Amino acid sequence: MQFRARGREFTLLALAVGVVWTAACSISETQVGRAHFAQHKSLGVAELWDPCVGIPENILHDAGFDPETKDNQAESAKGKGDKGCRWRGGHGELNAFSHTLPLRQLADTAGFLSGSEPVTIDDRAATETRDPARNTCGVGFDTTEGTVFLEVTNHSPLTVDDSCAQVAELARRLHVHLPAY
Structure with missing residues (x-):
């Protein structure tokens, strides 16, 4: 004009x-x-970070999960476009997945970020989710290779706060093994 x-x-x-x-x-x-x-959203599932091979066994063991219980057929993000893995431990389980969608878009699609809040794991922006009814806490990261989400569910007498402390520590130890952000 x-x-x-x-x-x-x-x-x-x-x-x-x-x-x-x-x-x-x-x-x-x-x-x-x-x-x-x-810039990377044309990634296919084959190019995603694979939690079944990307999470070192020593970190799983130190966090209380048995590497031998690995289940790479675990349902992860309620849909296609993802890779998921689950491990069990003495007090609960760890679910980890990566997805081709950014975290916010995945949350809108799968509906799992209600009650979430932004957190920082070391210097990395993340989103924490809590589900007290299931004693579950998760941490999600946007990466150059999609979304990475870690979720810990503990059994009673442990609480959702215990799950959040455990997943936060796990994320601190793992974030150097995750794709770039």
């Missing part, structure tokens, strides 16, 4: 620069990660 009055051209240009500047300054690390992820 062209305006004949010079003052209007300048006002519109200044307004446009201000909008772009404000948007650029308000982008968070998570949004940058999502924008970076958007």
Whole structure:
């Protein structure tokens, strides 16, 4: 659009620069990660990070899960486009999956992030979910290779807080083994 009055051209240009500047300054690390992820959303399931081979046995063992109980047929994200794995331990189980969709889009599709909140695992942005009725707590990460989600379910007498502490510690130890963000 062209305006004949010079003052209007300048006002519109200044307004446009201000909008772009404000948007650029308000982008968070998570949004940058999502924008970076958007470049990779043509990934197929075959290219996803595989939790069954990507989680070291010593970390599983140290977290109280038996590497020998690995179940790579575990239902993971309620749909296609994912890889999942499950391990059992003395007090509960660990479910881990990766998915081709970004975390927020996956959550909207699968409906599992109600009651979630942003957390930071070391220097990495994540989302924590809690389900007190199931004694379950999860941590999800957006990565350049899709979403990675870790979920711990403990049996009584342990509580959802115990599950959250366990999955947070597991995520701290694992985040260096996860795809880039």
